[in-house]
Amino acid sequence: MDFYFANIRFSIIPSANINFVSFTSKKFIKPLTPTTHAFEGEMTLMPKKLLENFQWVFTGKSFDEIKLPYEWRIHQSDDSVAIEVIFEEHLLLKRSVALVSQSQGILNIYLEPKTSAISPIAVDPMEHPLSSLLLNILAHFSGGFLVHASGVVDRDKGYLFTAVSGTGKSTMAGLWQESGATIINDDRLWLLPVNRKWYMFNTPMVWYAEEPRMAPLDKIYLLRQSPDNQIRQISGVNASMRFMSNCIQHFYNKEMTTSHLNRVLALTENTPIYDLGFKPDQEVVDLIRNG
Amino acid sequence: MNLNLVYKVKTESFVIRRVMDEMVLVPLVNNVADMTSVITLNDTAASIIEKLDGKSTLNEIFLKLLDTYNVKKELLERDMITFVADALKKGIIKLVA
Numbered sequence: 329m330d331f332y333f334a335n336i337r338f339s340i341i342p343s344a345n346i347n348f349v350s351f352t353s354k355k356f357i358k359p360l361t362p363t364t365h366a367f368e369g370e371m372t373l374m375p376k377k378l379l380e381n382f383q384w385v386f387t388g389k390s391f392d393e394i395k396l397p398y399e400w401r402i403h404q405s406d407d408s409v410a411i412e413v414i415f416e417e418h419l420l421l422k423r424s425v426a427l428v429s430q431s432q433g434i435l436n437i438y439l440e441p442k443t444s445a446i447s448p449i450a451v452d453p454m455e456h457p458l459s460s461l462l463l464n465i466l467a468h469f470s471g472g473f474l475v476h477a478s479g480v481v482d483r484d485k486g487y488l489f490t491a492v493s494g495t496g497k498s499t500m501a502g503l504w505q506e507s508g509a510t511i512i513n514d515d516r517l518w519l520l521p522v523n524r525k526w527y528m529f530n531t532p533m534v535w536y537a538e539e540p541r542m543a544p545l546d547k548i549y550l551l552r553q554s555p556d557n558q559i560r561q562i563s564g565v566n567a568s569m570r571f572m573s574n575c576i577q578h579f580y581n582k583e584m585t586t587s588h589l590n591r592v593l594a595l596t597e598n599t600p601i602y603d604l605g606f607k608p609d610q611e612v613v614d615l616i617r618n619g
Numbered sequence: 620m621n622l623n624l625v626y627k628v629k630t631e632s633f634v635i636r637r638v639m640d641e642m643v644l645v646p647l648v649n650n651v652a653d654m655t656s657v658i659t660l661n662d663t664a665a666s667i668i669e670k671l672d673g674k675s676t677l678n679e680i681f682l683k684l685l686d687t688y689n690v691k692k693e694l695l696e697r698d699m700i701t702f703v704a705d706a707l708k709k710g711i712i713k714l715v716a
Contacts, residue, residue: 386651565641565659577654585634585645585652593638 329453332359332540333463334520334529336367336470338435343372345448346439353454353532360529360542361522365470367428367435371453374438378425379412381405385580390457400461402580407431409580411461420445424455426462430469435462456534463518463531464576468584472520473591474576479517479528481543482509486528487616488517489604490574491551499608500551507613512541516576519545519595526595547600549616554605557612559619562603568596620700622681625716626707627673633711637665644668644711658709663688664702673715677703 331338331353342348348371382403390398397417403410408429415421423440437458441449454462467474477490478501489500501514513530520527526545530538550562550570562570572592579585606612628635634645634652642665644658660668666687670680681699685692706712 385649565638565643568638569643569657569659572657573654575654577652579652579654581650582634582647585647586636588652589634589636589643589645593636593643597638 329357331356331454332363333466333531334470334472334518334527334542335361335364335522336466337363337365338466339366339368340435340437340453341370342453343370345373346371347448347450348453349450350454351452352456352534352537353452353459354537356454356532356540358540360540361520361527365430365433365466367433367466369427369434369436371437371439371451374423374425374440378427378438379403379410382408382410386578388578396457398457400457402461402578404580408434409465411458411465413458413461418442420449420451424458426458426465428462428465428469454532459532460534461578464578467518467520468579468588470518470520471591472518473588474531475517475519475571476515476574476576477517477528478514479512479530479543479545480504480509481512482507482617484544485547486512486543486545487547487549488519488528488545489549489551490571492574495551495553496606496608497551500549500606500612503608503610503613507610509613510541510543512543513538521594526599545595545599547602547616548596549602549604552603552605554607556605556607557615558603558605559615560603562601565593567601568593571596571601620677620703622678623676624714625673625676626671626703626712627715628668628671628712629710635668637669641665642668646710658711663698667699667702668706668711671703671706671712 382405386402388400399414401412411426413424425438427436477488478497479488498514501511518529528545529542636643640662642660646653646656
């Protein structure tokens with residue numbers, strides 16, 4: 329089965345004891361932009377000592393609002409990175425691991441089912457939360473990055489709205505949709521330069537299956553709630569860093585951090601950034617459209 | 620502060636990028652980026668950071684900056700000492716000699 333995420337093709341085959349139930353990723357099967365990086369692999373049961381030659385470099389926990397508690401770890405070897413998810417309450421799985429070698433173009437997914445799980449087990453090849461962590465790494469390998477943001481395309485112009493959770497990313501996307509614009513996604517975007525122009529792509533999400541979409545990125549808005557609409561262009565490294573604080577960034581070595589920072593600066597130095605205090609009604613759409 | 624001391628930027632602990640007349644420092648903790656503690660610096664602070672090469676004394680740096688910037692001697696000295704003390708406290712620089 330071939331998936332396409334931005335400029336990445338990911339071909340994965342299930343082993344005999346695994347059935348794919350492709351849900352959230354099921355429509356990401358056609359490329360929107362030419363593929364420049366390809367990964368191939370298998371989804372299979374986890375062998376023992378899989379991570380024996382890896383060094384554990386990073387740990388994270390699930391966010392409170394997500395109903396499936398888990399811990400995740402990043403492990404590194406000479407030429408591979410392994411993302412491990414350890415579930416606390418998964419119906420079928422104890423652990424899952426994505427093992428990626430950028431240089432060899434290999435991406436294998438390993439599952440450790442609960443003893444109570446009946447074989448063959450049925451899973452989504454891009455199941456949350458492994459896919460969210462994996463997409464972050466793939467976006468980095470692709471030359472782009474992920475950001476917590478909503479994105480819309482309106483009259484050929486692409487606008488990105490970023491903020492911490494609960495500040496109005498989806499509300500803003502909804503206002504644009506009511507006004508005839510197309511939502512690229514209302515929560516997470518994969519940003520990537522294509523022929524020197526930055527684009528935003530949607531990614532497979534946790535709860536719903538979307539069509540893949542892309543749009544040019546023309547303007548960036550940093551959202552905050554406000555009793556009335558206030559829009560102010562900002563620049564310089566503080567503007568760039570305010571944007572960067574909403575990027576999804578689990579970088580475990582200096583090289584990755586350096587290239588991520590360079591990409592964020594490359595985007596933000598050449599894309600207008602606005603501080604946008606807004607009240608959630610149609611006026612703000614008109615303000616941006618006419619701006 | 621003793622102006623004969625020599626300091627060096629802890630380049631192993633930060634990803635550092637000059638952007639026009641500003642500077643960004645991303646701290647690394649065991650090589651992992653700490654994106655919640657990114658530091659941004661203005662032109663003067665960035666110039667001081669660039670000159671803390673582990674060879675020049677603070678006094679030598681002070682004289683170079685005095686040449687570059689149109690600023691009163693006392694003000695520059697005060698600002699530089701404050702910044703160096705702060706940079707030391709934040710772990711951006713370390714004492715070499």
